[in-house]
Structure formats: structure tokens, C-alpha cells
Amino acid sequence: MAAQTQILTERIGKIDPSSLEEYVGSGGFEALRRALTLSPVDIIYEVETSHLIGRGGAAFPTAFKWRAVAREEARPKYVVCNADESEPGTFKDRYLMEGDPFRIIEALAIAAYAVGANKGYIYIRGEYPLAYQRLAHAVEESRRAAYLGFNVGGSDFCFDIELYRGAGAYVCGEETALFESIEGKRGQPRLKPPYPVTHGLFNKPTVINNVETLANIPPIILNGGFWYRSLGVHLNPGPKLYAVSGHVRRPGVYEATMDLTLRDLIYELAGGIPGGRKLQAVLVGGAAGAFLGPEQLDVALGFDSLHHIGATLGSGAVMVMDETVDLWQVLRRVTRFFQHESCGKCFPCQLGTQRQAEIVARLAEGEIRPGDKALLIDIGLTMKDASLCGLGQTASNALLSACDRFSLLGEGGGQ
Amino acid sequence: MTDLVTCVIDGQSVAVPVGTTILEAARQLGRDIPTLCHHEALTASGQCRICSVEVEGARTLLPACAAEVRTGMVIHTRSERVDRSRKVILEMLASAADVSEAPDILAYAEEYGADFSRFADGERLTYPILDDNPFYIRDYNKCILCGRCVQACGSDMQFAFALTIAGRGFHSHIATFFEKPLPETSCVFCGNCVGVCPTNALQPKLSWLLAQGTDWNEVREQTKKSHPAKNMRKRR
Ligand SMILES: Cc1cc2nc3c(=O)[nH]c(=O)nc-3n(C[C@H](O)[C@H](O)[C@H](O)COP(=O)(O)O)c2cc1C
Numbered sequence A: 001m002a003a004q005t006q007i008l009t010e011r012i013g014k015i016d017p018s019s020l021e022e023y024v025g026s027g028g029f030e031a032l033r034r035a036l037t038l039s040p041v042d043i044i045y046e047v048e049t050s051h052l053i054g055r056g057g058a059a060f061p062t063a064f065k066w067r068a069v070a071r072e073e074a075r076p077k078y079v080v081c082n083a084d085e086s087e088p089g090t091f092k093d094r095y096l097m098e099g100d101p102f103r104i105i106e107a108l109a110i111a112a113y114a115v116g117a118n119k120g121y122i123y124i125r126g127e128y129p130l131a132y133q134r135l136a137h138a139v140e141e142s143r144r145a146a147y148l149g150f151n152v153g154g155s156d157f158c159f160d161i162e163l164y165r166g167a168g169a170y171v172c173g174e175e176t177a178l179f180e181s182i183e184g185k186r187g188q189p190r191l192k193p194p195y196p197v198t199h200g201l202f203n204k205p206t207v208i209n210n211v212e213t214l215a216n217i218p219p220i221i222l223n224g225g226f227w228y229r230s231l232g233v234h235l236n237p238g239p240k241l242y243a244v245s246g247h248v249r250r251p252g253v254y255e256a257t258m259d260l261t262l263r264d265l266i267y268e269l270a271g272g273i274p275g276g277r278k279l280q281a282v283l284v285g286g287a288a289g290a291f292l293g294p295e296q297l298d299v300a301l302g303f304d305s306l307h308h309i310g311a312t313l314g315s316g317a318v319m320v321m322d323e324t325v326d327l328w329q330v331l332r333r334v335t336r337f338f339q340h341e342s343c344g345k346c347f348p349c350q351l352g353t354q355r356q357a358e359i360v361a362r363l364a365e366g367e368i369r370p371g372d373k374a375l376l377i378d379i380g381l382t383m384k385d386a387s388l389c390g391l392g393q394t395a396s397n398a399l400l401s402a403c404d405r406f407s408l409l410g411e412g413g414g415q
Numbered sequence B: 001m002t003d004l005v006t007c008v009i010d011g012q013s014v015a016v017p018v019g020t021t022i023l024e025a026a027r028q029l030g031r032d033i034p035t036l037c038h039h040e041a042l043t044a045s046g047q048c049r050i051c052s053v054e055v056e057g058a059r060t061l062l063p064a065c066a067a068e069v070r071t072g073m074v075i076h077t078r079s080e081r082v083d084r085s086r087k088v089i090l091e092m093l094a095s096a097a098d099v100s101e102a103p104d105i106l107a108y109a110e111e112y113g114a115d116f117s118r119f120a121d122g123e124r125l126t127y128p129i130l131d132d133n134p135f136y137i138r139d140y141n142k143c144i145l146c147g148r149c150v151q152a153c154g155s156d157m158q159f160a161f162a163l164t165i166a167g168r169g170f171h172s173h174i175a176t177f178f179e180k181p182l183p184e185t186s187c188v189f190c191g192n193c194v195g196v197c198p199t200n201a202l203q204p205k206l207s208w209l210l211a212q213g214t215d216w217n218e219v220r221e222q223t224k225k226s227h228p229a230k231n232m233r234k235r236r
């Protein structure tokens, strides 16, 4: 497989994730050492050259955020690692945190140095006890070896990390809800603007990045932005992790550049569908993503390529469903998820996720009424257009795309 | 001199000071935009989204009460997307709360052709009327969760922080800490929450009793200063 890479996952399974020695022995903390010899401006320049795009779902260029925070005069500044990973079907951040925890610490320290922050947070999904333990241990070890704390690596730079565990709310992965949560408030999104780069955690300039985004930083520092940019696809460069689940022989996390096609991911890397059964549907991007059908297997799994066909890469979750799956039951689960996870702050989502789930539950029982399609489209588009945060804005994606692709409620389903 | 920004609202160009919201700019042009959660005396929370407008180039609609005008914005206060969102929000609201005493909602429903029967068979939460003090009653069957009372009770006006939101999603509701009766909370009975409630979910007890035809002597008895609820506060 030409597209397959081993950059983000280079150490996973090869070193003991609790051993600082093995991490350092395999090149760990070299990027931080090197970064400390560069100026913050140069680091941000490398990241900009690399064209690294955020892997948390919103696909925002990382260097934009870093530069914006670096330029802010307000103090203190913060760097935050979003490790809340709650998107259904997504388990790539967990893989990184459990398998190579020191890497996240190293990357966060580089981010902090680049933007002028002395304090970082890692917000870890509450249901990830092992990831938490490994990171907690790695933070302690790093402090002991002076990779964290005063005068990191003998330089003037001081930086420490606090871990924060989530309490089981999907919406707390949304960056501003995550800040509210760390601040000890009810976890619900803030109105944007202002954006985190000016008013983030504790209303201070804040960089927030996904775990996988940060995992890209050390190789960019070591090999340079141009090297990174040459990997894979123009404008969507670099390695990407795909979390494959469902009806495949080898579910798991796969690393490849974004020219990887859906077909190669499912049939080559993940070993295809067991039992000789036929593919029915693939949900790409998690519950907030969209359904693709067997005729779309040749799409490349990149931000732009998926966007062109009205889908989204989101967090990189790929859920494969064979012909035995009852799609209405899947949609019932998906809509029930959003109903349960809506924070309730804004009206379209608070009411829409509820009504959408009720109607889909009825449809899943086979009780179809005239006008159902119009109702679902009205709710779905209203949530998409008018909700306050990304949760409500994407809560109808899977449903509308399924209705559309598989003509679930007659021809020309969703929009 | 303050800096001005220029935008186009429904085809009309207007220059407003930096920091002006789309709602304020539209009103300057004599165009009104419906609002529910917005209140002049409170921080814009952008919760109800009834004020959503379409800005060319923006992925989603923007809340006019909170979004500030930027130079070059081309804004449409009515469009297919805007009208659909407003209509559907009103329809869903009426399926979840008793809006019969919310004149704004009824007027908007008329204007946007909202059909209150569309979601009528959806789940509706019911609450007992809370009559736990001599000053006001709380009938959360009428509550639309606009959040104004929480803001008025908290850092926008009174700093009493007696009211908050509990639960999440469709099941969120206004609550006191541990659902305690108001006299046992930090409520100071200033009445600001009652003043800002747009739906009559919060009502002065006096008018509530009178509306039910309660005998005047009984009304006096139930709302007088020596009511046990007040003494309870004094004792604390
Ligand atoms: C409902 C919701 C849930 C989210 N959950 C996560 C999450 O679990 N992890 C994550 O990294 N980003 C999540 N995001 C995206 C974040 O808001 C933010 O865009 C991201 O952390 C930025 O990091 P990046 O630029 O490195 O991608 C979520 C967004 C929304 C709207």
C-alpha cells in the first residue's frame, strides 16, 4: 500500500509507553531540544510551511492558531490538548495516548514555547482510564527529567502540564465547552466570536489542538515543513490516522497519507468484509459524518476530496456496514446519541435533536406517516443552519445523507 | 470619532459604529428582526436563534442579536433559510412548552406561518406549578429556556445566583441548587427574573392568584409579609 506510513505511530508497540528511557532512546525529546534552539517565529514558520491541518474535526490550519496566539499581548497564555475523543467510532487519539504518551507532552511543550505559554492542559475523555494513567505517569517522569517544569532542558523556558478528566459529555470536546468544563462550569459551548486565540481558557489567549494534530509536530520540527508538505496530497499533506470499525476482518487504527482510497482502507488494510457478504454503507466521520455507498469506494480519504462529494473526513472514523445491517436501527442509534448529548443551550438543537430522534425511532419501528420526510428535512436543515455549535450543526448529517444516498424515504431524500 | 463599518442589509447600505450588532443596525434602517432570548438589559446569549439572519459567504446563519456588523457584510434578514429556521423553531417550541401566554411567540408564529400541530405528538415535559414563596410562582410548563431569568439572577443584574440550569438537551430545565424551594436558596426576591421572563412562566403571585379569581382576603393572606417563607429567611 503506497499510502501507508509509520510516522505518527512509529513507536507504538515498539517501546514501553511507561519508559522515558525508551522514549528518549528512540529519538524522543529531540524535537523539543531542537525547538528550544530555534526562535518561536521560526517554529511557527515550519508549521505553516508544513500546511498541517487540525485533526480534531474542524480542519483548521494549525499555524494560523499558533501565530494568532503568539501575537497576543495578554498574559498568561495557555496551550490545551483536546483528548476528549468522544466521536462515535473514533479511537485514534486513544491509540496515540496509550502507545506513545511522551510524544503528546513533547509536542505540547513545543506548542507552548512557540506561542509563549507556560501552562498546558490535557483534557482527557473520562472513559479513558488507561490513557489517563499513562499520561499522568509520563508527565511525572518528564518533570523528574526536567522536560517539564522550570528551565526545560536547561533553557529559559518554563512549562508545566495539568491533566483534566472529562465527565462523560460529548459536547465538552467542543473547544469552548471544554474551557468551561476546565473552569468548573457547566460544559456548554460559548458564543463565538470571540475565538479561543484571543479569549480561550480563563478568557486568555489559548491554542487548542487535537492529540493527533500535536503528534505531527515533532517530525515537522525534526524534518522541516517542506518534507512534511511533500507527503501525500497537495494541500492535505501528512499522515492521517483512520479508525476502522464494523464489518471488516481487521478493525483498528491505520496510518496513511490522504490519497488512501476508501476501497484500499476497507479491502486492503482492514482485510475486507468477512463472510463473503456485500458492503452496504460506510459512515465516514463518526456520528457527525455522512454515509457513503459502495459506488463511492474510490474516493480518497482527504479533507478536500471528501468535501467535494458532500461528505467530511471529520475525526477519521470509518464505520463499515455490510448488507445485514438495518440502516434504520443505525440511524436510531445515531439520532439517539445526539438527543442524549445535546447540551440544551440553543433552541434548534435542544428541540431538534429530540424531535428528530422521536421521529426516527418511530420510522425504525416501520411506522411511516406522510410528511415525515418534510419534517426530518425541516428539522435537519434548521439545526444545520441555526444551531450555536458544531454538535447541532452536524446532528442531522448522517440521517439526511442516508435518506439521500439510499433513498430511505423515497427518491430525493435529504438535501 | 468612533470608527464606522458599512454593511448592506436587505439591499440597503448602512454605516454603523464598530461593535454594533446586526440587530441594532437593522433597527436603524427600520427593519425589525424577531427576538426571544434577547433583552436590552442582559448580555446577548444567542440561545433562541429566532433572530438568525443570512450573511453572504457564511456557512451558517448568524444570530443578529449577538453578531457584530463587519465591513462588507451582505445581510439578508429574510430568506428561504432564515424563514424556515424561524418557522421550525417556533413549531418545535410550541410542541415543548405552553406558549399561550407568550405574545411575541404567538405573533411570530402568525407572521412565519408556523403550524403548531406539526410536532404536537412529541414528548412534552410537565412540571408542577411551584408556589413556594409569597412573591412569585414558577410554572415551568411555560418555560422556553431562554435563560433570561438565570442571567438576571446572576452576573447580569442581581448576583444572587439562585437560579441555574440543570439537566441537558431536551431535559434541561431551570432549577435552584438541589431543587430547593426558593426561600431556602440565595434568592433575595428582587423580582428581576419575573421582570425579564417572556412567557409568564414566572409570575407575580398576586396577579396569578387574582387571575384565578381568588378571594381578595385570601390573596392578602397568601402574599403578606409575615408569610412563613419570609420568616424562614430571617431565621437563617
Ligand atoms: C460537539 C463537538 C465535539 C468535538 N469533540 C472533539 C474531540 O473529542 N476532540 C477534538 O480534538 N476535537 C473535538 N472537536 C473539535 C474542537 O472544537 C476543536 O476544533 C479542535 O479541538 C481543534 O483542534 P485541531 O485544530 O487540532 O483540530 C469537537 C467539536 C464539536 C463541535
Ligand code: SF4
Residues within 6 Å of the ligand: A171, A188, A189, A341, A342, A343, A344, A345, A346, A347, A349, A350, A387, A388, A389, A390, A391, A392, A393
Ligand atoms: S448546538 Fe446543541 S450542543 Fe451546541 S450549543 Fe446548541 S444545544 Fe448545545
Ligand code: SF4
Residues within 6 Å of the ligand: B142, B143, B144, B145, B146, B147, B148, B149, B150, B174, B193, B196, B197, B198, B199, B200, B201, B202
Ligand atoms: S423561566 Fe422565563 S425567563 Fe426563565 S428561562 Fe424560562 S422562559 Fe426564560
Ligand code: FES
Residues within 6 Å of the ligand: B034, B035, B036, B037, B038, B045, B046, B047, B048, B049, B050, B051, B052, B063, B064, B065, B066
Ligand atoms: S434573540 Fe438572538 S439568539 Fe435569541
